[in-house]
């Protein structure tokens with residue numbers, strides 16, 4: 219039961235944060251044209267909307283132009299649809315530079331893990347207790363909303379939803395102690411922690427075969443692009459909605475203040491005039507909003523994933539949980555299996571802490587990083603020496619670009635009136651909204667942040683005042699209410 223040293227540098231969180239804050243602005247860019255192939259996107263028939271609307275004319279006008287077809291952009295359309303008025307639904311268009319959902323959402327780790335209490339002390343010291351509580355609330359609101367959608371559409375199997383819970387495994391004493399402090403502080407603040415289960419080293423070894431202590435709480439994993447595809451179809455059934463892939467937005471200009479469609483969105487396939495623009499392009503936000511370049515904005519950061527076949531059946535791993543370790547740098551889970559004898563495929567991400575720049579500023583997902591790949595190849599065979607064949611090559615390996623902010627929290631709300639303004643950029647952004655910068659933790663946040671944007675647009679279009687929901691941390695907002 220003695221742990222073998224895992225092939226990852228430990229205690230890198232602070233160094234990573236320091237590096238993020240000193241990262242020079244990456245060049246503004248569009249997504250790379252020939253991205254690596256991900257398991258989620260490139261498994262046959264997984265992405266039927268990949269090329270949707272990639273040819274033909276673009277509509278000349280729309281009420282709302284959403285830029286980006288990841289979970290944020292499509293969730294905005296979804297929430298506009300759920301709140302649409304039958305007699306006057308907004309006309310919505312989604313413009314996507316590459317294939318449908320081919321950014322971070324189509325290349326991530328597949329975890330839908332709302333935070334239970336981790337980092338509570340840090341959140342509380344930076345933003346106060348009420349904000350720390352709301353940060354947890356927003357994540358459970360997101361997870362509940364996604365799970366309700368899945369259940370209402372009866373698509374649990376279609377999106378490979380697995381309710382296996384989530385385990386955080388502590389490699390170092392320091393991260394274990396910090397988590398205990400977070401737990402204590404969250405409990406004192408009144409957080410419901412009844413589903414949290416601490417496991418000591420012996421319990422973890424006897425149940426899961428890993429020689430480290432851990433903590434288990436609620437969490438799911440799923441097939442992200444399949445979820446987003448269903449959300450798109452739902453929105454399209456309720457709204458005049460169209461999707462145009464292979465349509466990079468290059469710039470946005472004003473149609474003049476008097477025009478009912480204030481903005482002209484310019485793409486390589488023509489222009490669309492619209493009243494509202496939603497920037498749902500996450501890591502690439504600074505391409506259209508140069509004010510977001512650099513460490514006070516959104517820092518593109520490359521993440522890498524491997525899909526690795528185990529050499530024993532799933533039941534020998536003690537369950538279907540998703541996992542993370544090493545301050546969240548590594549995260550993994552086994553894909554569902556068709557029969558008890560099938561050898562499971564594990565989706566494992568991480569390894570960027572091996573690089574001194576932590577892959578900050580990297581915008582190219584057409585390449586994998588060899589040093590990161592080496593860490594990922596060694597991780598599971600070292601953790602489970604009897605369950606993975608050492609030296610076995612991954613079935614697939616890919617990268618994706620995350621968008622990090624210095625607070626690790628997203629920017630949500632109107633563009634141009636924000637805490638991150640102050641640049642010489644004088645364009646009037648009335649009608650522009652952004653939800654971006656989830657810092658590698660977007661699945662339990664983007665859906666709710668998109669709800670905020672959709673309700674802001676609806677309120678504005680009806681001339682009503684927007685009221686913040688009680689689960690929304692004020693510090694996420696670009697313009698505090």
Ligand SMILES: Cc1cc2nc3c(=O)[nH]c(=O)nc-3n(C[C@H](O)[C@H](O)[C@H](O)COP(=O)(O)OP(=O)(O)OC[C@H]3O[C@@H](n4cnc5c(N)ncnc54)[C@H](O)[C@@H]3O)c2cc1C
Nearest residue numbers: 286288289290315321322323326327329467521618660661
């Ligand atoms: C490797 C990796 C692992 C991750 N693992 C997890 C995880 O397990 N759990 C979790 O919660 N989060 C994870 N994340 C983070 C999560 O995937 C993101 O926070 C989330 O998907 C962001 O969604 P989004 O829609 O805002 O951005 P994206 O999914 O990146 O979508 C933005 C879209 O905009 C398009 N675009 C960009 N520029 C333009 C333009 N100028 N014109 C038109 N279109 C444009 C892009 O092509 C892209 O499709 C991971 C991310 C990565 C990269």
